[in-house]
Amino acid sequence: MSQKFSKKINGIFIDPIIFTYNFHCKCSGECCWYGVYTDLKEHDLILSIKDKIIPIMDESQTTDINKWFEAPEKDEDFDSGVAVGTELFNNKCSFLDKNGLCTLQKLANNEGGHKWKYKPRYCILFPLTIFEGALTIDDEHIDRLKTCNKNPIVKTSIYEACKEELKYFFGEKGFSELEEYSKEYLNSLEKKNELASNNSREVA
Numbered sequence: 001m002s003q004k005f006s007k008k009i010n011g012i013f014i015d016p017i018i019f020t021y022n023f024h025c026k027c028s029g030e031c032c033w034y035g036v037y038t039d040l041k042e043h044d045l046i047l048s049i050k051d052k053i054i055p056i057m058d059e060s061q062t063t064d065i066n067k068w069f070e071a072p073e074k075d076e077d078f079d080s081g082v083a084v085g086t087e088l089f090n091n092k093c094s095f096l097d098k099n100g101l102c103t104l105q106k107l108a109n110n111e112g113g114h115k116w117k118y119k120p121r122y123c124i125l126f127p128l129t130i131f132e133g134a135l136t137i138d139d140e141h142i143d144r145l146k147t148c149n150k151n152p153i154v155k156t157s158i159y160e161a162c163k164e165e166l167k168y169f170f171g172e173k174g175f176s177e178l179e180e181y182s183k184e185y186l187n188s189l190e191k192k193n194e195l196a197s198n199n200s201r202e203v204a
């Protein structure tokens with residue numbers, strides 16, 4: 001568990017870098033070309049609805065369920081302690097269709113349910129992630145993508161860009177706490193910067 005951050009919401013530490021890191025999300029979904037790690041329970045849920053997923057897959061995807069996932073592995077950043085990666089098929093996540101849409105989200109939309117009800121948590125969170133018990137930026141994945149966040153005129157923080165996802169993840173109460181923390185953190189940062197600029201003026 002990460003002890004380097006002071007704020008914890010719903011048992012998850014918050015890395016304040018999310019309030020200042022600039023991010024602009026506007027591409028064709030390259031983040032889905034590499035697959036994702038699902039929690040074992042999410043993996044089980046997806047397999048339990050395979051009969052609804054298969055009919056809405058297209059010819060660029062495989063309907064062989066044995067090719068949907070990698071072997072399970074231990075990982076403490078997952079609720080069940082076990083992560084299962086989605087396999088790549090045709091150089092993209094096995095659930096990504098030829099139009100760049102996630103089949104799991106497509107199914108939820110078709111059913112009129114919440115759009116993320118079948119979607120793995122790490123897909124919802126990206127470009128954020130949970131690493132060693134803390135909500136932080138998935139900079140490793142962002143950096144290896146060719147188009148992700150490559151817009152040079154970025155004015156939005158990753159926190160601002162991901163509010164809908166964070167509200168879904170933390171719930172209303174947890175998200176309000178996060179909003180408060182964001183204001184506190186940004187105010188204290190502003191004061192520190194003011195102080196530093198006053199000090200440098202005095203030295204000059």
Ligand code: SF4
Nearest residue numbers: 032093095096102123
């Ligand atoms: S499960 Fe869906 S959202 Fe997640 S990586 Fe695969 S296609 Fe993308």
Ligand code: SF4
Nearest residue numbers: 025026027029031148
């Ligand atoms: S998160 Fe990055 S790769 Fe994914 S859609 Fe947004 S900009 Fe594109």
